[in-house]
Amino acid sequence: MSRRIGAVVAIVVVLVAIGIGAFVFMGKRAARAASVAAASLSHCLLGGPLAAGEDPELRLHRIALGGPPADWPKRCERYATELADALDRAGRKSDAADVRSRWSNGFELTRIELEPESFVIPALDPSVEPAPDVPAAPPPASAPDDGAALLAEKTALAGSTSDPVPGAGLNVVLGKSRLCRFAKDLDTASCAPLGKNAPTGAQGFLLWPPGEVGGSVWVTDHLLPDNRVQRFFRADTGTLFDARKPDRAVYAHAYGEDRFVTLGPSDEPAGGWKLMSWTGAKHGEPKELDLSFKRLGLFSDRLLWIARADDDLDHLMSATLTPEPLALGKPVDHGALEVTPDAIEGCRTKDSLAVVLSRGSDARVMFFAAEGVSPQHRAKLRADAQAGARVLACGSDDVTLTRVVSVARRRTDRDATGYLVQHARCTKAGCDATEVELDAMLGSATDVLRPTGTRTGDVVAAGLGGKLLVVWRSATRGVRARLAEPQALTSAPDILLFDDGVTAGRRVVAGSVFAMSLFPRYEAAALLLELTAERGVVGLRVGADGKVQVIAPKG
Numbered sequence: 001m002s003r004r005i006g007a008v009v010a011i012v013v014v015l016v017a018i019g020i021g022a023f024v025f026m027g028k029r030a031a032r033a034a035s036v037a038a039a040s041l042s043h044c045l046l047g048g049p050l051a052a053g054e055d056p057e058l059r060l061h062r063i064a065l066g067g068p069p070a071d072w073p074k075r076c077e078r079y080a081t082e083l084a085d086a087l088d089r090a091g092r093k094s095d096a097a098d099v100r101s102r103w104s105n106g107f108e109l110t111r112i113e114l115e116p117e118s119f120v121i122p123a124l125d126p127s128v129e130p131a132p133d134v135p136a137a138p139p140p141a142s143a144p145d146d147g148a149a150l151l152a153e154k155t156a157l158a159g160s161t162s163d164p165v166p167g168a169g170l171n172v173v174l175g176k177s178r179l180c181r182f183a184k185d186l187d188t189a190s191c192a193p194l195g196k197n198a199p200t201g202a203q204g205f206l207l208w209p210p211g212e213v214g215g216s217v218w219v220t221d222h223l224l225p226d227n228r229v230q231r232f233f234r235a236d237t238g239t240l241f242d243a244r245k246p247d248r249a250v251y252a253h254a255y256g257e258d259r260f261v262t263l264g265p266s267d268e269p270a271g272g273w274k275l276m277s278w279t280g281a282k283h284g285e286p287k288e289l290d291l292s293f294k295r296l297g298l299f300s301d302r303l304l305w306i307a308r309a310d311d312d313l314d315h316l317m318s319a320t321l322t323p324e325p326l327a328l329g330k331p332v333d334h335g336a337l338e339v340t341p342d343a344i345e346g347c348r349t350k351d352s353l354a355v356v357l358s359r360g361s362d363a364r365v366m367f368f369a370a371e372g373v374s375p376q377h378r379a380k381l382r383a384d385a386q387a388g389a390r391v392l393a394c395g396s397d398d399v400t401l402t403r404v405v406s407v408a409r410r411r412t413d414r415d416a417t418g419y420l421v422q423h424a425r426c427t428k429a430g431c432d433a434t435e436v437e438l439d440a441m442l443g444s445a446t447d448v449l450r451p452t453g454t455r456t457g458d459v460v461a462a463g464l465g466g467k468l469l470v471v472w473r474s475a476t477r478g479v480r481a482r483l484a485e486p487q488a489l490t491s492a493p494d495i496l497l498f499d500d501g502v503t504a505g506r507r508v509v510a511g512s513v514f515a516m517s518l519f520p521r522y523e524a525a526a527l528l529l530e531l532t533a534e535r536g537v538v539g540l541r542v543g544a545d546g547k548v549q550v551i552a553p554k555g
Contacts, residue, residue: 030086030089030090030091031090033086033089033090034083034086034087034090034092035128036086036128036129036130036131037079037082037083037085037086037087037131038083038128039128039129039130040079040082040083040130040131040134041076041079041080041082041083042130043130043134043136043137044073044075044076044079044130044134044135044136044137045060045073045076045137046059046060046063046137047059047063047136047137047138047139047140048136055505055506055507057507058502058505058506058507059140060112060113061113061501061502061507062140062141062142062499063137063138063139063140063141064109064113064448064476064477065140065141065143065477065478065496065499065501066138066139066140066141066496067141067494068109068137068138069138072109072137072138073107073109073112073137074106074107074108075135076107077103077106077107079134080099080100080103080107083099084096084097084099084100087099110446110447110448113476113509114509141496141499143478143496143497143498143499143548144497144498144499144538144540144548144550145498145499145500145501145502145512146500146502146503146504146512146531146535146538147502147504147505148538148550149538149550149552149553150531150535150536150537150538150553151174151180151189151191151528151536151537151538151539151551151553152174152178152180152191152536152537153535153536154534154535154536155174155175155177155178155530155536155537156174156175156515156530156534156537157174157175157515157516157517157528157530157537158175158515159175159176159204160172160173160174160175160176160517160528161173161176161206161207162207162519163207163210163211164207164208164209164210165210165299165345165346165347165348166347166348166392166393166394166521167213167347167348167394167521168184168213168348168350168521168522169182169184169213169214169521170182170186170519170521170526171207171217172207172519172526172528173194173205173206173207173219174191174528174537176203176204176205176206177193177194177195177204177205178191178192178193178194179191179192179193179194179205179217179219179235180539181217182526182551183554185523185524185541186521186524186525186526186541186551187541187549187551187552188551188552188553188554189526189539189551189552189553189554190553190554190555191553191555192555194219194235196238197233197234197235197236197237197238198219198221198233198238199221199231199233199240199242201221202221203221204221205219205220205221206219206220206221206223207219208220208223208227208229208232208252209229209232209251209252209253209254209260209298210253210254210298210299210300211253211254211255211260212254212255212256212300213348215254215255215256215257216234216235216236216237216254216256216257216258217234217235217236218232218233218234218235218252218254218260219232219233219234219235220232220233224246224249226295226296227251227296227297227343228249228250228251228264229249229250229252230242230243230244230245230246230248230249231243231244232252234258237258239258239280239281240281241260241262241278241281243264247265248264248265249264250262250263250264251263251264251296251297251298252298253298253299253300255300255323255324258278258279258280259277259278259279259323259324260277260278261275261276261277261278261298261321261323261326262275262276262278263275263276263289263296263298263303264276266286266288266289272288272289272290272291273288273289273291274286274287274288274289275287275289275326275328276326277323277324277326284326285326287326287327287328289328291305292307292308293305293306293307293317294306294307294308294314294340295340295341295342295343295344296344297344297345297346297355298321299321299346299353300321300323301320301321301322301353302318302319302320302321302353302368303318303319303321303328304316304317304318304344304355305317305318305344306337306340306341306344309333309336311336313336313337314336314337314340315333315334315335315336315337316333316334316335316337316357316366316376317331317332317333317334318331318332318334318368318373319331319332332373334366334373334376335376337357337364339359339362340359341357341358341359341363341364342358342359342360343357343358344356344357345357345358345392347392347393347394347399348394349367349394349395349396349397349398349399350396350397350522351369351370351397352367352368352369352428353367353368353369354366354367354368354394354399354426355367355368356379356392356399356401357376360383361380361381361382361383361422362378362379362380362381363378363379363380363381363401363424364376364377364378364379365377365378365379365399365426365431367399367427367428369428374428377426377430377431378431379401379424379426379431379433380424380433381401381403381422381423381424381433382422382435389403390402390403391403391460391461391462391463391518391520393462393463393464393519393520393521394522395463395464395465395466395520395522396522396523397427397428398425398426398427398463398466399425399426400423400424400425400426400462400463400520401423401424401426402421402422402423402424402461402462402463402468403421403422403461404419404420404421404422404459404460404461405419405420405421405422406418406419406420407419407420407437409439411439411453412447414452414453414454415447415450415452415453415454416453417451417453417454418437418438418439418453419437419438419451419458419459419472420435420436420437420438421435421436421437421438421459421461421468421470422434422435423435423436423461423463423468423486425463425466434486434487436468436470436486436489438450438451438459438470438472440490441470441482441489441490443490447475448474448475448476448477449474449475449477449480449494450472450474450475451472451473451474451475452473452475455473457515457516458472458473459471459472459473460472460516460517460518460527461518462518462519462520462525463520464483464520464524464525464542464544465522465523465544465545466485466544467483467484467485467544468483468484468485468486468489469481469482469483469518469520469525469542470482470483470489471497471516471518471527471542473500473511473513473516476501476509476511477496477501478496478497478498478499478500478501479496479497479498479500479513479516479527479529480494480495480496480497481494481495481497481542482494482495483495483542483544483546495542495546495548496548497527497540497542497548498513498529498538498540500512500513503532510532511532512531512532513529513530513531513532514530514531514532515529515530516528516529516530523543523544524541524542524543524544525541525542526539526540526541526542526551527539527540527541527542528540538550539551
């Protein structure tokens with residue numbers, strides 16, 4: 001072992017020099033004093049003795065992850081001085097000089113973390129206790145790292161999609177190739193490749209048409225801009241619907257196992273539409289519809305469309321849908337729209353279908369429930385050309401629209417990108433929209449706790465349990481989050497979700513997480529992390545109570 005004296009990440013100490021061999025060359029009393037001084041410095045920097053095989057650098061890193069007090073490790077500087085003085089008194093002048101040299105640059109944590117390769121990590125003698133008045137190092141934090149079980153190996157997050165009509169359950173197609181079905185509580189998931197049941201020529205997949213929670217999952221390889229599909233198949237059996245021609249593509253909704261309803265072009269009259277109920281490849285008698293629309297959404301119990309009315313304005317229309325026996329109720333006019341939406345989207349609360357009429361950053365929201373239909377409420381997010389993807393989700397009684405916008409600004413020479421979280425939460429009573437600047441939320445947090453501003457996708461956010469969940473990859477302090485009502489986020493504590501500073505049990509500065517995706521549901525959200533070097537995807541369950549656990553793979 002080298003005689004260089006120091007410790008990890010500018011840590012500790014001349015313990016080798018003051019071990020058994022030191023007793024030969026020094027007086028017993030002086031050697032004892034030096035041993036106590038060394039143990040004191042180690043106790044202040046690392047806490048208790050290291051376990052067999054434990055890496056001191058990792059210990060220091062995990063202490064730093066936990067958000068140590070501001071005076072640590074600066075408060076340990078005096079013990080390095082006391083160690084050097086004790087070595088002087090013991091006649092070990094060169095070792096004392098070595099200690100002073102190695103710690104002359106100070107005890108700033110960020111400096112210590114950047115220079116671990118310059119230090120030898122000596123073994124501590126557990127029989128030597130530190131001085132009684134020495135403060136212990138803060139306890140190390142515990143968080144999942146890249147040793148956590150993978151939901152899918154050698155899979156990327158790019159191109160991943162989830163349920164087209166979010167509700168209580170969660171299904172995700174990872175990287176356009178693997179289907180992951182999550183348990184109701186989001187604590188486990190089963191992932192499998194889709195290719196074996198796919199039709200010939202399919203190369204990428206997304207979930208469509210919408211279906212019921214707990215029912216079969218259907219997948220398509222191409223979705224037209226108006227949300228019609230030419231073909232789709234059942235993920236677990238390969239049962240296939242194929243209209244064969246793009247101009248015969250249909251709207252669809254799945255029920256139970258092999259049952260689904262389609263709305264497609266009619267043969268007679270030309271330009272008309274027909275509603276059909278299917279069980280596998282067999283269908284019942286079509287129901288011809290005299291229907292003219294600009295936009296349409298087909299949901300499990302309701303058909304919604306935008307139609308031009310006699311007043312020459314676009315109106316929102318709806319009719320109840322019964323799949324068995326197939327029936328469509330009397331159309332209901334919900335009034336004129338200020339603007340024609342680009343799309344009719346939806347998600348399900350515990351007792352309602354929440355319909356979102358979206359156009360750019362603007363949206364109108366309505367709730368369709370057994371007791372009636374709510375008025376239209378406006379959920380307006382500020383327009384921004386640099387906006388990221390919007391997350392639409394339903395809670396037990398609300399619908400949320402959230403997106404993260406990157407903002408060019410220069411906080412430091414290295415940090416030129418800020419983040420703005422735009423969030424709207426709607427209930428039957430109305431909508432509230434807000435914006436959270438990440439810089440303001442993080443306040444005086446140091447650079448190591450912030451996103452670097454140099455990586456794409458460093459911040460994701462979504463509504464969860466009536467609150468706003470904001471997740472970010474910090475520079476060197478892991479994947480972190482805050483969960484609170486938007487106005488309370490500045491005072492909310494950080495939640496450590498994942499330690500991305502460890503790869504294969506070794507400390508890394510670059511980070512082990514390449515990309516993140518967030519999928520909120522009623523009581524929890526699934527945070528999916530793509531690991532670097534194409535290793536695969538790890539899942540974390542973040543509860544509405546702030547508790548975190550690894551999503552266990554099944555099957």
